[in-house]
Amino acid sequence: MRLTVLGCSGTYPGPDSPCSGYLVEHEGFRLVLELGNGALGQLQRHCDIRDVDAVWVSHLHPDHCLDLVAWSYALRYHPQGQRPPVPVHGPDGLAARLAAACEAPPLDGLAEVFVHTTVSPGTMTLGPFEVTTARVAHPVEAHAVRLTAGGRSLVYSGDTAASQALVELARDCDLLLCEASWASEPAPPPGIHLTGREAGDHAARAGARRVVLTHVMPVTDPQAVLAEAREGYTGAMHLARCGDVFEV
Ligand SMILES: [Zn+2]
Ligand SMILES: [Zn+2]
Numbered sequence: 001m002r003l004t005v006l007g008c009s010g011t012y013p014g015p016d017s018p019c020s021g022y023l024v025e026h027e028g029f030r031l032v033l034e035l036g037n038g039a040l041g042q043l044q045r046h047c048d049i050r051d052v053d054a055v056w057v058s059h060l061h062p063d064h065c066l067d068l069v070a071w072s073y074a075l076r077y078h079p080q081g082q083r084p085p086v087p088v089h090g091p092d093g094l095a096a097r098l099a100a101a102c103e104a105p106p107l108d109g110l111a112e113v114f115v116h117t118t119v120s121p122g123t124m125t126l127g128p129f130e131v132t133t134a135r136v137a138h139p140v141e142a143h144a145v146r147l148t149a150g151g152r153s154l155v156y157s158g159d160t161a162a163s164q165a166l167v168e169l170a171r172d173c174d175l176l177l178c179e180a181s182w183a184s185e186p187a188p189p190p191g192i193h194l195t196g197r198e199a200g201d202h203a204a205r206a207g208a209r210r211v212v213l214t215h216v217m218p219v220t221d222p223q224a225v226l227a228e229a230r231e232g233y234t235g236a237m238h239l240a241r242c243g244d245v246f247e248v
Helices: 039-046 067-076 094-102 164-169 196-206 222-232
Strands: 002-007 021-026 029-035 054-056 086-090 114-118 122-126 129-135 143-149 152-156 175-179 210-214 236-239 245-247
Touching: 002 029, 002 039, 002 210, 021 039, 029 039, 029 067, 039 067, 067 094, 086 094, 094 114, 129 164, 143 164, 164 196, 175 196, 196 210, 196 222, 210 222, 222 236
Parallel strands: 029 054, 054 086, 086 114, 152 175, 175 210, 210 236
Antiparallel strands: 002 021, 002 245, 021 029, 122 129, 129 143, 143 152
16 A cells, blocks of 8 residues: 655644645555645645545544545535545544534535544444554544555554554554654653654554654654654654655
C-alpha cells in the first residue's frame, strides 16, 4: 500500500503543513485517514477529490476532521454533479459535529454527500483493507487504526498519550505512523499526546519495522522530537513532511 502525507502539523496548521491528513492507496482504492484544517487542499495534488472511496476519522478534534466541512461544499456544488455519498467512518457524534460546523438547523446538507458509520474497537473490512481499531488515550474518545492489505500493515496512532493499546495494535507492523506532538522538555501536560521519547519507546515495544513521526506541533522543534525518539528506537525512523510518500 502507499501512504501519502497530506498534512502532519499537530493541533493547528504550521507554516509548512496543514493539519492531519493521510491518503492510503491499495489496488486503486483510496482511503483518507483524517481531513484536518487545510488537508483538503493537499488532497487535490494527489487525486480528484471526487475519487475518494472512504474516509476514516480518529476523533472529533477539528485538526482531524474539519476539512470534511469544506469538502462537503466541493462535493455538493461540483460542476459535474454530485457523486454517490462518501462513506465516512468515525467516532459517535462525528456527523452532528460536522453539521453544526457547517450550517444552522435544519442540518441536512452533509447528509447529501457523506454516509456515516460509527467506529468502535474491533475489525472491519474497507475495500481491500482489513481495518482494526483500538481505543487510545486522549481527552475525548479517540482511536488508533491498523490497516492490513497485501500482507503488509500500517498502523496510525491518531492522537494519544502513552497507550499500551497502541503498542499491541502496532505489534510487528511494517510502518507505524505515530504522533509525537512534543519534546520532553519543557514537560508537557499529561494525558494528551506523546513526546518524541514516548513515541520511540512505543515503537520499540511494538517491534514496528519502520516509524514515521507526525503531529509535531508548530511550536515544537521537530529535530528535538526525532533525536529523543531515536534514543529508544534504533530502526528506520522519519519525520513526516507534507507531500511525503511511503511505500508500505
Ligand atoms: Zn490532533
Ligand atoms: Zn486531538
